[in-house]
Amino acid sequence: MSDDTPSEPSLIRLARAERGAPPEAQPLDLGQRVRELRRSRGWTLQEAAKQAGLARSTLSKIENGQMSPTYEALKKLAVGLGISVPQLFTPPREARISGRLALTRNGEGTAHPTATYEHEMLATSLTRKAMLPYRARVRARAFEEFDGWVRHDGEEFLYVLTGAIRFISEFYEPIEMRRGDSAYYDASMGHNVISISEEDATVLWVTAL
Numbered sequence: 719m720s721d722d723t724p725s726e727p728s729l730i731r732l733a734r735a736e737r738g739a740p741p742e743a744q745p746l747d748l749g750q751r752v753r754e755l756r757r758s759r760g761w762t763l764q765e766a767a768k769q770a771g772l773a774r775s776t777l778s779k780i781e782n783g784q785m786s787p788t789y790e791a792l793k794k795l796a797v798g799l800g801i802s803v804p805q806l807f808t809p810p811r812e813a814r815i816s817g818r819l820a821l822t823r824n825g826e827g828t829a830h831p832t833a834t835y836e837h838e839m840l841a842t843s844l845t846r847k848a849m850l851p852y853r854a855r856v857r858a859r860a861f862e863e864f865d866g867w868v869r870h871d872g873e874e875f876l877y878v879l880t881g882a883i884r885f886i887s888e889f890y891e892p893i894e895m896r897r898g899d900s901a902y903y904d905a906s907m908g909h910n911v912i913s914i915s916e917e918d919a920t921v922l923w924v925t926a927l
Contacts, residue, residue: 881915
């Protein structure tokens with residue numbers, strides 16, 4: 719494989735890099751967090767207080783920042799809301815719904831050929847993605863065609879679209895997979911895929927970044 723041809727791990731590193739550094743964490747407003755959790759369940763103050771075994775006035779004061787709850791009160795709140803105590807202090811990753819959408823028509827993905835795979839990157843118009851989806855034509859026919867194991871951080875989902883492949887990994891016996899078969903695996907485990915059908919197989923990969 720030539721140095722200027724992107725490999726699977728290098729494509730994933732590029733996708734991770736485009737996400738940028740995470741924004742600086744902001745102090746959590748516990749009262750607002752509790753209010754949002756309550757409202758997301760469609761509960762009134764009275765209903766939420768009953769679920770948690772707290773007085774309505776106590777819950778109101780917590781939500782309005784008029785009192786600091788004891789640990790016992792926090793435990794009751796968490797149980798009532800159906801979450802753990804740490805989750806009370808963990809804000810959602812996104813403060814609002816972004817409504818993002820990317821449509822990739824058949825054949826309109828971004829091509830990234832390598833010696834072993836011919837990748838077609840999907841949803842390339844979106845940056846800071848949590849997943850990297852791509853379709854690939856599997857050119858390789860033997861493990862020896864790879865420069866060692868493919869491995870990278872994260873988890874990966876593989877779905878066979880056409881043909882048949884052999885999924886080779888360092889911890890399991892080789893697995894033969896055909897159209898409609900899928901596998902979900904730890905991508906830090908060494909893995910390679912080769913075609914075993916007459917025609918090159920095509921697969922869909924989704925990598926968690």
